[in-house]
Amino acid sequence: MATNVMQNQDPAVLSDRLGRLADLAADRGVDATLLTPGADTRYLLGAGGDSFERLSCLVVPSDRSAAPTFVVPKLEQPAYEAVPAQAIGLEFLTWVDGQDPYTMVADLLRRGGRTAQVAVADTMPMRHALPLRERHQAPQVLASTVTRELRMRKDAAEIQALREVGAAIDRVHARVPEFLKAGRTEAEVGADINAAMLEEGHTEAAFIIVGSGPNGASPHHSVSERVIRDGDVVVIDIGGPSALGYNSDCTRTYAVGDPGRDVLDTYAWLQAAQNAAVRAVRPGVTAESIDRAARTPLAAAGLGEFFIHRTGHGIGIDVHEEPWIVEGSDTVLEPGMAFSVEPGIYQTGKWGARIEDIVVVTDEGVESLNNQPHSLTVLPA
Template sequence: MTSFEARTRECQRQLADDEALVLFPSPNCYYLGGFDEEPGERHFFLFVPSSGDPAFVVPELYAEQVQTSTWVEDVRTWADDEDPLEVVREVAADLDVADAHLLLDATMWARFVLDLQRALPDATVGLADEVLTALRVRKDEHELDALREAADVADAVVEGVRDLGADAVGMTERELARDVESRLYEHGAETLAFDIIVGSGPNGAQPHHGAGDRTIESGDPVVLDFGARVDHYPSDQTRTVVFDGDPPAEFETVHETVREAQNAAVSIVEPGVEAQEVDAVARSVIEDAGYGEQFVHRTGHGVGLEVHESPYIVDGNDRELEPGMVFSVEPGIYLDGEFGVRIEDLVVVTEDGHERLNTTPRGWRV
């Protein structure tokens, strides 16, 4: 039994008798079916009943790709001159789910949701997250190995970028982002985890700035946030550095505060601790230093097939941490119009504590 089939069978055990999953190209579809594809305009579904074998409904041009990539044996196809909803009705009847409670991908495009409702008027709909979030939140060893490898790629790249030193001064943020991208692929990234963030000087005070045309100047704090995907799983690491020159007067205090907050939050990670407690520890350090108003986001987010997924490390989330959970710990302080500081590592909850996936220096000097 492949890991994908094992996940599917476990998922089926969580479904009520009158429930079924209907997924479209998404992380959920890959998690169960093992086939990875971007959403497109054609009808593409994975039906997972509460018992028995699942079935794919795919465009004819995908038939061979799906059949050779997935453990699912039942792959129904439709041609471009045919009505895909006829195949949907046929599969639903064969799997006895035409009047079931269908749990759909939260990211399924509206046109496909409406088409499913039109094709299966006796069915009701809900969200697949009701079942799959609880399964995906704990990573198996294969997933953890991929996440570790992706973190190693990010670690290697941030070390190389630090070595640029004064050579980074005079580059634009976009030029440095392209340099980071090249290094990620050189070190084994299959794709980027997300758009690279290079926030220099005042741009660093925007947590999701991206990378623009501003030229990096001597003394600029630069927020570097990037990651790589390896075997479908991403890394996500942030460091804030000064490539050359003297930073603003308040910068060292802010950076040390963020580093203390991150270390304090990571130190309490273990099974049984509530997610909101990790957030509270980081926030208390920053508030005690007088920067509470400048910490404007949650302390972290889960990482798996998606860069942002459960568990969210935020006030109000009383979910207890469990072995196999992976999430970021990334407190930050942002002084509008001046600079920002964020430090981020990925952390795995182990049986008796935690493991940091990122091990590069967290200081600002290069």
């Protein structure tokens, strides 16, 4: 079992997170939280792998007098040796093929007394969620109803990790002019970017978008064999984790050769929209107010119909996590929240553009973690 081990394994930090999870769950009428390996276990234990056909499940009772227990296949326990289990009060309960781990989890829940409701990991595979429900027939709710309150507010070490990986992706964007030239394919440019991301401090590229010409009008385009041409507008959206386990995500838009006056004028409105949204970030305002700040300039310019996605998403251990910066989100921004601000313009069949920074809410306002120029970077063909 491959396991992601994060650098911050301070027992005091991890113990505090487990305790706060228990308290938040109790406040919401949840009697235990069940987490299969993933971002939540990495956050709580400083390590976490993938979920396979054998059940691994962290059981966190909401009653602090009961110890959190990690039910894990014996063959996979060595992958978690880096977890400071004794220091954080974590118990391991191992099992071998032929035993029923779902009954083990159910027994743990019954041992804790009342379990009228349990929270299960949002990404728990159904192959595990259904057997757990069969063995212990308590109502299940999504664990994010609890964990979101913990993970949305980054502590100082998490923010520093985001700063460092943000600076790393800035260095990659600064190198894009080396790779982006007419006559090359998107895939060739993407391969060079991938290598640069590893060189500049990422452990991998979580995603690479090189959207040239009409491909730039597809927000989630990846790379293709399309040859980049003179006059193309190219959207480059890249990101991934550092060794600390926290992710970058930054988009800049480039032009190879002269893009034409229409592109330059339209892009100026996009730059104004992104700037307005970043300036609107501060404690006490709602997430949806940032979305509106981004849309207002584009709507005034008659470009609102071309902005077809939310303005942003939270970021941390996951590339996409809460808070969501979108109309209808009444989440009140607080210091420590980190998210993207990324309005875009997408003219189907023609071209697209996007500007994206990761920002952090501070006590006074906002800090941007990406500092490459926002203007359209025009490169020689």
